[in-house]
Amino acid sequence: MSTMNLTLLTDFYELTMMQGYFKNNKTETVIFDAFYRTNPSGNGYAITAGLDQVIDYIKNLRFVTEDIAYLRSLSIFDEDFLAYLKDFRFSGDIYAIPEGTVVFPREPLIKVIAPIIEAQLVETAILTIINHQSLIATKAARVVYAAKGDGVMEFGLRRAQGPDAGIYGARAAVIGGCIGTSNVLAGQLFDVPVLGTHAHSWIMSFSDEYSAFQKYAKLYPDKCILLVDTYDTLKSGVPNAIKIFDEMKANHIPMPYYGIRMDSGDLAYLSKKARKMLDDAGYYDAVIAASSDLDEYLIDSLKTQRAAISSWGVGTNLITSKDCPAFGGVYKLAAIMNENQEFIPKIKLSENTEKITNPGNKTIYRIYEKDTGKIKADLISLVGESFSEDEDLMIFDPIETWKKTKLKAGTYTLREILEPVFKSGECIYKTPKVMEIRNYCAQELDTLWDETKRLINPHNVYVDLSDQLYQMKAELLDKMSLTE
């Protein structure tokens, strides 16, 4: 997919504005921040994902002959602008928070520094990519959290909102913690495990359930998960599965991974009964997998009900993030460079304090508690400000400014989480493999307290502004109100 040209994957207005910037000789370098305002699904954090696809998109940005011809056919773009587009390349800098990182509202996930005409074009594609994958990665992290260490398989392709959502959703789901996916193309593209059992049609295609199980076990003895709910889970499915396991045992066939899957009915009741039947037959290590419209809340409830399930297949609710279908990331202008090569901060006002943007050329420091390695807060600062772990650090809530905390020198550590990705149009970032991102994401989740990870009413991590950034914002707001 890396050679795919998505240059026209943009909103029409980006192109009409680009022509406007071109005609008005607006060549100044600007800074845009991509950030979001609210965690999806009422979560206490989000997981970033999609950067690798943004990188591919930027690398392949070029208006090919067919693109120019199409734009010409719209009868709105002049020849001088179309000629400019022919040689268009992204020439700017991009900074981003690496995929799989735990992030919080209002933090720039991606920062674009480029001539305005270039920075404007990339808005839509960056948002569609990052919004989708971050949404699904976050949802997956919730589902995996609910599963408390059990494996969660991503099964959603057939109910995803189309092929792209299925493919990149599977990628994001693995980043968020799924152990693999049923999506074979995602497996090939991203080198992630492909997993699966079999469908009811397999059972129904044979004259009886027992024969269907027997044929499946013969073909796949080392990954033998039998679907037991086609006819009657406890009266037929589980007893037939046990018969098959007995035969395999009698024939000394190794059974490294075997068990059953149930896909309907009361999963707590049925799994407990099935567990007892399997244990009574000596199959203590038989896996009980479950699927059936699951989500994080149902898995959590089934855990509370002590369901004897140790493997989870989750489709529709995960791949579509059904309870929260949009991530809500936005892309806002933060600064414009003047003739003296200085960034002049820009701010977007709103009636809603939370919606007022953070101006200037910013970066983000993550503050960890030294003893525990857990996140204490994040600090959005201006580029060039320096902080020392050997000095006390006063942080305060940017909205309720009286909420202050003084971090004592030596009790905290700092990590800058925005990393350089493009420098003068050249990619200088190497994306780790998806399974490496998944491991990194698991470590990231370990830096959160359980209070932030709980599914309902989580504790919000503080995202504070540095003193300098706060002052700059306050001054801009003051100026704005004076000019009104």
Ligand SMILES: Nc1ncnc2c1ncn2[C@@H]1O[C@H](COP(=O)(O)OP(=O)(O)OP(=O)(O)O)[C@@H](O)[C@H]1O
């Ligand atoms: N013990 C349980 N506690 C809470 N929810 C459960 C429990 N067992 C199953 N569920 C959920 O209840 C919903 C309905 O499940 P059920 O299998 O009875 O209906 P169904 O999927 O429509 O059945 P079928 O597949 O036979 O048409 C599913 O979302 C399932 O995950």
Ligand SMILES: O=P(O)(O)OC[C@H]1O[C@H](OP(=O)(O)OP(=O)(O)O)[C@H](O)[C@@H]1O
């Ligand atoms: O329930 P979800 O979370 O979306 O998980 C995926 C579902 O897809 C399959 O059902 P489907 O009825 O499509 O096929 P089947 O005949 O194999 O059960 C599978 O059995 C799961 O129930």
Ligand SMILES: O=C(O)c1cccnc1
């Ligand atoms: O392999 C499975 O069991 C599977 C795959 C996709 C959807 N439902 C189930």
